[in-house]
Amino acid sequence: SYELTQPPSVSVxxxxxxxxxxxxxxxxxxxxxxxxxxxxxxxxxxxxEDSKRPSGIPERFSGSSSGTMATLTxxxxxxEDEADYYCYSTDSSGNLRVFGGGxxxxxx
Amino acid sequence: EVQLVESGGGLVKPGGSLRLSCAASGFTFSSYxxxxxxxxxxxxxxxxxxxxxxxxxxxxxDSVKGRFTISRDNAKNSLYLQMNSLRxxxxxxxxxARDDLSPMSGDYYFDYWGQGTLVTVSx
Numbered sequence: 001s002y003e004l005t006q007p008p009s010v011s012v013x014x015x016x017x018x019x020x021x022x023x024x025x026x027x028x029x030x031x032x033x034x035x036x037x038x039x040x041x042x043x044x045x046x047x048x049e050d051s052k053r054p055s056g057i058p059e060r061f062s063g064s065s066s067g068t069m070a071t072l073t074x075x076x077x078x079x080e081d082e083a084d085y086y087c088y089s090t091d092s093s094g095n096l097r098v099f100g101g102g103x104x105x106x107x108x
Numbered sequence: 109e110v111q112l113v114e115s116g117g118g119l120v121k122p123g124g125s126l127r128l129s130c131a132a133s134g135f136t137f138s139s140y141x142x143x144x145x146x147x148x149x150x151x152x153x154x155x156x157x158x159x160x161x162x163x164x165x166x167x168x169x170d171s172v173k174g175r176f177t178i179s180r181d182n183a184k185n186s187l188y189l190q191m192n193s194l195r196x197x198x199x200x201x202x203x204x205a206r207d208d209l210s211p212m213s214g215d216y217y218f219d220y221w222g223q224g225t226l227v228t229v230s231x
Contacts (some may be wrong), residue, residue, distance in 0.1 A: 001170065014148055030213065031210060031212065031213050031215060031216060033217045035153070035218075037153075040137060042221040042222065042224060043153065043203075043218075043221055044221075045219060046215070048210070048217060049210055049212050049213070054219075066136075073211070084152075086152065086153050088153075088218070089215060090215050090216070091213075094214065094216070095158075095165075095167050095214050095218070096155075096167060096169070097143070097155035097158065098155065099152060099154065099155065100152075101152050101154040102152040102153070
């Protein structure tokens with residue numbers, strides 16, 4: 001089965017740049033997407049099609065990818081950005097959906 | 109405004125059954141494929157199942173194949189998940205999520221989510 005691998009945790013101070021990585025064999029052919037989930041809430045899409053931001057998502061959120069690695073970058077992380085972040089993609093057929101294991105971002 | 113409201117969660121014994129519902133509003137339900145995604149307590153997100161707009165295409169995660177059945181009623185703007193032979197490891201918050209289609213890649217991703225309904229499997 002297809003897997004996406006993320007680091008369990010990332011920690012930065014307020015104002016620093018946070019980078020969360022996601023690796024997967026199909027990423028060179030499949031766009032990565034990123035979801036933010038704050039405690040007790042439903043996930044929210046923050047990056048789609050590798051690097052695009054939905055309406056309402058702050059400009060400090062950006063995405064990029066190279067080969068089998070995708071990266072979510074939060075430039076000037078704020079305390080309110082503390083959350084779990086999940087990368088998402090599909091397998092090579094496009095029919096099966098896969099989430100990474102999630103990365104807990106701590107900003108303090 | 110897009111709204112997805114799940115219901116039907118609760119406590120069930122191992123081996124039991126439960127049917128979840130998701131009421132959709134604020135968009136043309138019959139035009140979108142839909143999904144169930146779950147999250148076990150303290151764990152990550154796990155995609156469970158997808159159904160196309162006309163129910164022609166249905167997919168399941170290996171962990172639920174043969175036990176869960178996804179369905180929809182476009183006349184009632186509703187999505188369902190029939191869960192049979194439930195196990196302790198099925199304990200989770202179950203989210204209903206709408207699909208959007210990437211015009212760049214042709215892949216689907218989740219653009220709107222409900223708030224979830226908790227299913228607890230325990231004796």
